[in-house]
Amino acid sequence: MNLALEHLIIIPILLPLLVGAAMLFVRDQRRTGKAVAVIATLLVQLAVAVTLLVLTSSDGDGGWVGVYLLGNWSPIFGIVLVADRTAAIMVTLTTILAICAMLFAAARWNRAGPHFHTLFLLLVMGVNGAFLTGDLFNLFVFFEIMLAASYGLLLHGATISKVRSGLHYIAINLVASSIFLIGVSLIYGVTGTLNMAELALRVPEVADADRTLLEVGAAVLGMAFLIKAGMWPLCFWLPAAYSAAVSPVAALFAILTKVGIYIVWRLSLLVFGLDTGPSAGLAQNWLLLGGGATLIFGSIGVLASQALPRLTAYAVIVSSGTMLVAIGIGGIYVAAGAFYYLIGSTFALAALFMLVELIERGRMAGADVLAVTMEAYGFEDEEALPDDQEVGMPIPAKLAILGISFIVCALLLAGMPPLSGFIAKFAIMTGIIGVHTEGAGSQIAGADWSAVALIILSGLAVLIAMLRGGINTFWATREDMAPSIGVVEIVPITILISACILLTVFAGPAMLYFQDAATELHNPVAYIQGVTSAMPVPYPGRGVYP
Template identity: 55%
Template sequence: MDHLLVLMVALPLLVGGAMLLLSERRRALKAALGLTNVLVLLGIAVTLAWRLNAGETWPDSLAVYLVSNWSAPFGISLVADRLSALMLVMTSVLALASLTFAVARWDRAGVHFHPLFQFMLMGVNGAFLTGDVFNLFVFFEIMLAASYGLVLHGSGWPRVKSGMHYIVINLLASSVFLVGVAMIYGVTGTLNMADLAAKVPHIAGADRVLLEAGAGVLAIAFLAKSAMWPLNFWLTPAYSAASPPVAAIFAILSKVGVYAVLRLWLLMFNPGYEGAPDFGGQWLVYGGLATLAFGSIGLLASQEFNRLACFSLIVSSGTLIAAVGFGSIEVTAGALFYMVSSTFAVAAFFLLIELVERTRVFGANVLALTMEAFQAEGAIESAEVDEVGVAIPMAMAFLGLAFFTCALLMAGLPPLSGFLAKFAILSAVLEPAGAATPWVTQGMVWCMIALVIVSGLAAVISLSRAGVRAFWAPADRTLPRLRVIEVGPIALLLGLCVAMTVAAGPTMRYMESAATALFAPTDYSRGVLLTPRVPSPSALEE
């Protein structure tokens, strides 16, 4: 069972490499290989999550794979716990939905789409499984290198322009990442996460100052990828210009940064450590709240669907970063529930946008804005037609229902999982345990509550306005032709959000278990460092 960990990294590498040997004329074969591999990865990820949660295969709910049979911290180790398994399942589900949607036509917009997609999956999965900071950098770079090709997939000057900005910002973030890694290694002499968790609490004096400076530099790289304000100016142009399936899978990339912050902050500066609670937590709360405010303003100011989706993603990141900064098990558990729901909803919305745009004439949104602004004659038609009702074609019924579901999820309105997730966060924030850490003040608590509510209201206003223009206002709407492989991925993502609503109890218990393990870094450190090497065959015979 331990080999399941390395398969999550090795399979995308092998499949992506094999695809490079095939010509672009074998695109159907590449698509079949990619979809098969994604299904296998999804099965492995679900198996890991199930086994880790059950605690049967791994009694400590911690799976460790020692690469080349070198013991930690001297060798490379892959580590999976409940949080890692959750992120792997999210990645595989998004990959299945995005790749299926892309096969309809988007994979033909440029070359090497399928190999790049597999290499990006390799980087994302590796980032969630790696047990040391340097290999986190390596997998970050693999993920980003593949994403550079995907964001430019399909060419066109908007993609090239925003893609260049995206590449430059991420290259700068990678340079900052290396500086932070070097500073931490210079103080601790190790980059293994479990070893860092054991050594950091005992570092004091000038070394402590240098360690915190290195961690702060490292955090800049992670928070830039997490789309925290003011480091998120690159996200909206890049994601809105990307093709729909690429933008959908990119919804998980910002969560890689949130995962890195959550993992390393709680390992190195856990609120339970003596002398550590004052480092980093309040800045995460402030940064998250600022990101929430920025995302809410962006939602109200946006008219295009793509930008609405991008600012919804920024609101999601702001909520997660602020919740992590509270340093509470209960708030973190609610944040994990919210992360899954919001990521699936935004990804489904990215895919839905392209289908909705097929129903609108070219420049319809521009004309609507012009007529609203100047109240041009004929802007509002009041034709008196005595009709009992209007027949709604099946395609339009699906698009309308999907849009309505996405709006409920992204705004956090009842009864779906978006509401349950926000309710879990806010109820935990109001509890005494939610504000137990020294840096959390009552002002932070009430700002968090107000901004979460305001962000939901902003989403309701902006999405309602966009929905009216898309579905009610046009009189000369074109009925779209939808394929099953285009409709299926959207239905899958939204169906999973509905399933989370129905199974909110078991899902929340899993999130609470994952959050509890995060706040017990000693167990993580002991589990990794004490994992024995696999005995050699000769030793087994003796």
């Protein structure tokens, strides 16, 4: 592979960092120009991400693994970035989501506070870095950049609810960062390295006397990421924070839980996979139990939610629970379905966060609570009409567009046919049943069938909650309450929903691609060899650094 192509790996980190820093020197009143610059930056990043997708899929079964050595140091000693098929998928997902969120924010929300565009790009940079990094220390660095930017974005357009939720969010994530450092320190103390590929080679060789300390460090590290992933009981902060954030920020936050899930998924298969000795499959059953509990908690949350923003936040928890159950079960076919589900659910959640803001814009405060209360007590809002007056009223065009989009999002998140949400859940459940019949999978008795039941019931809970929310919203909304909507606000929602529809239309090729990605994730030989065999470029007349 051409060495120049490996420089593409750093662009999703370097480009948003440089553009975001440059915007600090531009007056904040020039928001239109800044928004255009951000979108242009993200479009360039999208081209790079798609190129990485092609490159990582072009070298046969093993796939190309791009390794970028910052400072031209050996990967054992220096900073290393790694792009394989899984990382390329996640960077592409992040970029598409960020483009749509910025388009939506450009209509009005980027005016609600200072330095929005810089914080936005720094968050994108941190997320990209977390997906591309090849060592735990720099994972911590990118993780902190991501969190620091998210603090400012959550408080954007500050209100009392945002400040209250933001302070809780900051406190919880500072605790998670401290836990992260403790886990990293324990792992480094036992293995002597933080490079993830090198860890995969050293973990099987750890002495029995030190193995307990290694596993404790891994558990502590996993806890830090499971807080971000939203696993129960570590998810109590999420509904308030996500429902309080402004809609484009909440839409972008849909990827943050996937960062935690990605890291747990990556490390569990790379460092504690089936060929890593006595620690193989570490905490897999705990992930399965935690994912099941998260599904139950999220299902109860969506059914109990009376406001659409909070319902959407609990739907994020349901999505995380589904992913954790898939990781806990294990297996290539389950992982392929989980990849498919991750993409579709993230797009659907982001679109729903934006939709909810448009829907709520034309409604009075507390309308959802009032509608549910009137329904519970049997009050009717119908008035006596003259005999010659037509019953009912026409649906405004704006509400019709919002209603159709809402229905599509509901079907996607509930996993109802014929859209990609159904295909994804069907693929996951088929994989789970296949693992069960092969005698593999979880060691917990009945766990496989219980996981299938929980996935079905959680989808039913989301469907009921979304139907109730849609009825209380669109059937109870008067024509004079139709919100004012700009074209730039509808476009990103249309892009996200169209992406989900394309996933449905091209489900066959997509599943084959995700199956290849799952195979590489479960058999990380190419990843390990690519990193450990990477050599610094010789300097003419001066040799190389270590």
